[in-house]
Amino acid sequence: MTEMYGALWRILPGPVWLRIILLLVLIVAAVYALFTWVFPWVDAQLNPINVTVEE
Template sequence: MYAALWRVLPGPVIVKLIILLVLIAAVLYLLFAFVFPWVQTLIPVPDATLDE
């Protein structure tokens, strides 16, 4: 899959690397901004405080 993505990207190697870095940054941003907060609402977190 990664080889197919590499072949589809235009330009020389340096341009392909820059495009891949931008794509990775965009995917990480989308995960942290939208996906992870949404998943957190679905996972119950137990109350970890202790009463004295």
Template sequence: MYAALWRILPGPAWLRVVLLLAAAAVVVYGLFTFVFPWVSTLLNPQEVTVQ
């Protein structure tokens, strides 16, 4: 999968690295902004059984 991403991206190696880092930052931002808050509404933290 990573080799396919590397081949698809245009430009020299340094530009590909920058593009991949930017894409990873966008994915992490999306997870923290949309996915994790949505999942936290589905979980009930009051039902903890650890003593």
């Protein structure tokens, strides 16, 4: 697992401060993609049952 992070760190260009900014941008983009496309698609595939609590 640490080899993957090391490889990613070596691939990113620039000094350390720029690499940190790029990593943060990549993380934000990945989270945005998950919440925008992946999670809604998975939710539609699972077809959850609508559960309501009645009094």
